[in-house]
Amino acid sequence: MTRSDRRHVIIVGGGASGVLLAYQLLHQPTRNLRVTLIEQRPDIGRGIAYHTGNPDHLLNVRVANMSALPDRPDHFWRWLSARELDVPVCPDPYCFVPRRIYGDYVASLLEQQTSDPADVERLSIVRGVCVDISEGRAGVTVTLGDGQSLTGDTVVLATGHDMRASRAGYADPWAPPSAAPLDPDATVLLLGTGLTMVDYVLSLLRDGHRGPIIAMSRRGLLAKPHRRADAQRIDEAEVPFGAGISALLRWLRDRIERNAAEGGDWRSVIDGLRPYTQRLWHELPQASKRRFLEHARAWWDVHRHRMAPEVEARITRAIYAGQLTLVAAKVTSIAPNRDGARVHYRRRGGGRIASTQVGAVVDCTGIVKDPRATPNPAVRALFERGLARVDPLCIGIETDRNCAIIGQDGAVSQRLFAVGPLTRAAFWEIIAIPDIRNQCAVLATRLAETAGEHRAGLEPVV
Template sequence: MTGARGRQVLIVGGGASGVMLAYQLLHQPSRTAATRDLRVTLIEQRPDIGRGIAYHTGNPDHLLNVRVANMSALPDQPDHFWRWLTSRSTDAPVCPDPYCFVPRRIYGDYIASLLEQQISDPSDAERLSIVRGTCVEINEGPAGVSAVLDDGQSLFGDTVVLATGHDMRASRAAFADPWTPPSAAPIDPDATVLLLGTGLTMVDYVLSLLRDGHRGPIVAMSRRGLLAKPHRRTDAQRIEEADVPFGAGISSLLRWLRSRIERTTAEGGDWRSVIDGLRPYTQRLWQELPQASKRRFLEHARAWWDVHRHRMAPEVEARVTQVILARQLTLLAAKVISIAPDNDGARVHYRRRGDARIHSMQVGAVVDCTGIVKDPRATPNPAVRSLFDRDLARVDPLCIGIETDRDCAIIRRDGAVSRRLFAVGPLTRAAFWEIIAIPDIRNQCAALAARLADSEGEPHAEPRQERAEV
């Protein structure tokens, strides 16, 4: 596909990951003719770009769970979001300093603004195309790649990058959709509502219930019943790379981390500063963790890590605490045994953690807030499914993502690493683990954009082989 019109990159997904990657590709230094002629097509099924699952919410109570200071989309301009926010202070909520937390819908506006110049400037219009539709099929051949849309249209290019974000579970009978307002279900405001999961998605839905005037009991259930911790005004601790036990097993690593936290708190510090100070090393820690330790982490330590690592805004914590103290919200460490829909909602049987007895409750609605699809093979996303169907991708040994190398290239079923198919964001968590937050994804997008811009002619090379990790 390389020729007079330059190289073409197709990005499947126009949420935050896709927009950041498109921006980086279009702003690469024009070192070569290939870089200057690089064109981007962004494929998005929603009416607006930059939203995705996370930022399409219109609920002003849904706040970012990362402070403004850390939410720049551009790694070389850490205050970019803060400057954008203050430049439009008449439209945005009051944000006294970069340590505040703003509504996620505002952040969606910010992400969309990254491509405003390319959309409005006729001189840039030829370099960026935005196509509305759902990608249902991806093909790779010796001459290039193609993306087929649900309307039958085929788009051709040199490279495809999957930036589809989180794959959400397909809706199930008797379950309300956690991503739509409760009033759309509709849910009886006096009924008991069961929320499966106690993470940040559950917190969002509680806030949605309260905004819609829900008066009945809310029960949030997960295996451990853990609630996300709140943010506090603390700075990341400086942790020297030489002090981090890379390559150690999960037990040794957790002992080291707990010891560091205990030492910090004994000196009057905050555990959050240690967790945040470890952030520059988390991807390397994951990559060098023995495979057996990765499995143990996912089974036994992941929930503990998640509630400390992915925290609530202080304003959200205050609201959730208020509802808990009022006994409207109950957190339950338990496992669902069965859910039987009936005329009044559903009868739920469950077993409390550490208790062999089976209990039951009648609820008016059940909402699955456990979030993302854990096994990529269960994805409802037709583009990802087409890769599996054509042996162009495979699931990693832990079944948490599609397998990619550290350059974000997708690994085919036969172990060959594609030179044309790539992925960014949560799809790549098998290789990077910490790749669901903007500070991590923006770095990934910048690195991939630089690689694609510098790889003139490379997509035509024979695919290399990579030994599968076992």
């Protein structure tokens, strides 16, 4: 089969989502597919999540649940065991390893394809930034920052989380504190108390920071830790699909209380619900989705996205030592000055405005919440061309349940798709590997079937 005979899938984004999709496409029964993976970073498979070199930054999911392949649940554990001498001791699949190690694992998925002559024509890795995507009768054209253009039959956006652009006067939460640089005795204010904040505290401690660290968010909630608790088996018929958010939360609390009365752990119930969370979100009434995002999301996140026990121990020590303080408050203004910044804030439940002087401010609120504010030129281009639109809740680009992007006119594209966090409007729980790997496997199968229809001379139906 010649190169031109194969259906060409262009994946924009070579982080974990892009690599997982590329792997699944290249391992479909048909060989009627070729893949181009576009990534701006020097290394593929890492993205924001796994590029860190800090060994204190651990996975937030145990090794047992981090296989990249849904049909081989022990794949990561076996890969890890095979190179035991190169990594910190991991006594069993319930351990948590550094995220940089997982980045090595994801990158290794495509090593055979880049070294095997039989696969070289089926996979191309292009370094660059996608700045435009246009759709025509002959296919989809992707334009890179250097002016290079690539044309394919299908384009899949796998760009992961859109990160906030660095703001003047703020330290970059994704860079080590030494890059700022920060005065080791200064007070550091971290905006946000989620897992990004936890990572930055670990970085500060590793760099020998001695000064006070203040972590501030509206609710001041800290992620809960993992424990050795197996997921509870929950029958699908027991789950109240389609119920409003109040009824759903009552059901969940009751389930947790009954499990606790029997000596169980709340984590078992939360983890047991995981296979149903995407369907629950899909069938949740729109008004309930909005109420969840406004009032319950923060509580769900700290129970659902947890810290490794080793990380919890370090954070707890910092709190008890008085170096780290969690504050439930809303920042009203930040005024930079020669010594850092004067921060004004109002504590939760209070009306008085307080202020404090800090040496540095770090925005750890993480991802861009509103897709219209994205710094991603590829996504902006889709909006400008009318090829994509924001969902009604304004949390992601709108896609259907098959990952196809929906245009401004409401039409479902036959050529443009998305995977990973970009699709949270449709799937919600789509930021962790166990969810993304399933999504990529399903989409790869669908695209392979479409390629087969194309080769047979049929009109593709997605």
